[in-house]
Amino acid sequence: MTDVHDDLSDALPEVDPDLLELAGSVFADADATGTGLDTALWDNLEQTGLARLAVAEDAGGSGGTLLDLAAVLVEAGAYAARVPLAETDLACRAAAGAGLDVPAGPLTFALDRAGALAVAGDTVSGTLARVPWARSAAAVVVLTGGSVVVLDPAAATVVEGTNVAEEPRDTLTWDGARAAVAAAPEGAAGEFALRAALWRATLLAGAARGALARSVGYAGEREQFGRPIGRFQAIQQQLALAAAEVAAGGAAAESAARVVVRDGIAAPTAELAVASAKVRTGEAATAVARIAHQVHGAIGFTREHDLRLTTTRLWAWREEDGTDGQWAARIGELVLAAGPDGLWPLVTA
């Protein structure tokens, strides 16, 4: 009805629906209830090219886009996949970005901002706490000081630990271990903090969706007072609130990935976008997990029920790669620096 119909000429390429369907079926076939790395799922991801989806082909990846990987990570979160997909992407990027060879297999990544590792020539010493999936990783890629180092977890003393979702978070100590070492590109620490937070936010968006789906399904089946509990307005209102949180978290994570693709990870817009996405998905995690458990009643509070697979991840991931509180404080600093007249331009950039 208008003279101009446009209008998405600048739109970024869409994610191939076939890719999403493939990811969904691969994750759906996996056993999410086990503990530790799901090696069968990882093999499947390698065979289907999903394991290194957004890594360049000349670096041994599938050459997909960040938006492709974001869409797959939403599915991974929704199905509670027990694989280091995000960590492997970060590790590949960090190693390849520093000109180092990228090892095969599941990888993990750590950002050592505290300077816990000492690098002398090609030997490394020190202790890294709570490294995701370290016990099962083929290599640990660490961004420490001005260096990227590729370490062998088998050369470390490993103290196994987990997050509240029972995902491996291991403490590793190397004592004069040999490592591949290279200088990190300028600004790598800030960049990788954002990349890690973006993937964590994306996984959170997926897990929130998974928890909502389980809750809607349960509310349709569980009968009390002679009808499915989902027929009660009290339950409907709660699930609608959860759905709104899923919508907001999902939109924030997806939009942040698009800003990163559009402007580059080093752009000021990327920092606000990723920080906002991590804060918003963290807030959504809290609300969705609470409502999901309330709707499920006592059974959801037990190990017998699969609801825990998504809600424990929501609780674990909201603290990882920067808590909501840390990222919110960072946004607060950006806003105060922008001042009253800079606030709206900051939000709309």
Next chain:
Amino acid sequence: MGPVTQTLTRLPAMVPPAAELPARTDALRAQVREFLAAERAAGAWTPRSDVWLSGWDEDFSRRLAARGWLGMTIPTAYGGHGASPLDRYVVTEELLAAGAPVAAHWVADRQIGPSLLRFGTEEQRRRFLPGIAAGEVYFGIGMSEPDSGSDLASVRSRATKVDGGWSLSGTKVWTSGGHRAHAFFALVRTSPPEEGKRHAGLSQLIVDLHAPGVTVRPIPLLTGAHHFNEVVFDEVFVPDEMVLGEVGAGWAQVTGELAFERSGPERFLSTFPLLQALVGELAGADLGVAGRRELGSLVARLWSLRRMSLAVAGSLASGQAPELAAAVVKDLGTRFENEIIDAARLLVTVPPDPGADSGFARLLADAVLHAPGFTLRGGTNEVLRGIVARGLGLR
């Protein structure tokens, strides 16, 4: 994992895919900002909260029209500018963020124009659209009645067929700007409700608010200000040519537009001027980490809401009507408008002052006293959650 796969794949996408504003809108945005800065520098108006209800300034509306920023999506043949809805989105969000007085043209520009294009006759379009685009013809909305709020199908205003038109009697309430608008769209009953089909028999009439038999009375808001009205019809003659769309199709016509009405930037920017003033109050203050977190969480929510609203706008621009996503934007957005007030009270110890001319204390007072309306207008948030629950397959 079978059941989980089923429930996951059955769960609707809550929000349309993220949309980017076209690059050309950058220049448009810059023009609007330049215009608004000049207006502020000249003291043409004072930034206020909830301006799309309370900021009635016909001169301002005409100045916007002179720039081509009203009736933007109306085709040039009807005096509009043939622009994309996304261009209008950019102009609208800039005006609201600035707290500019947009109330006079608000209803006409947001929904009357698009409704006339969708359902209006050629004569109706030619009669009203040029004036809307010129910022000279203002409209109201006549939906709620004393006994019909959320349950709109229960409206009792009744039009009976007479020679050459309809005779309308009844009462509408909460008509914003009804005392200054030229006309409004009234949802009225043109035939009695049928058993099991209570949405049937409703029609939309374009009613001249200065016609004989129309009485407009003020309903003061909490602030005492006159924005709301009661509009009483006593055998008002509405000619046949002022029926909008089809007789009896009023319900479908009204509900078909709700996605436009619920997802725009006015659903989360009503108190943005207060947030801006809050940041001004905090400048130079020793805001601890807890305060920075509070402020940062608010802005993270704002950033996310805007991206969601843009996604809905992109979907609307491509001809879809994402009702569920629009309901979600309004539910979250209007709660966010309240959360700005909460944060302002937490972080600054200046009491609200309705007597102040401007500044934080006045913006806070207006926001506090207008806040109850945010989560009521355009469908209460509870009704919206019912729509979301239906989208989830629960009802």
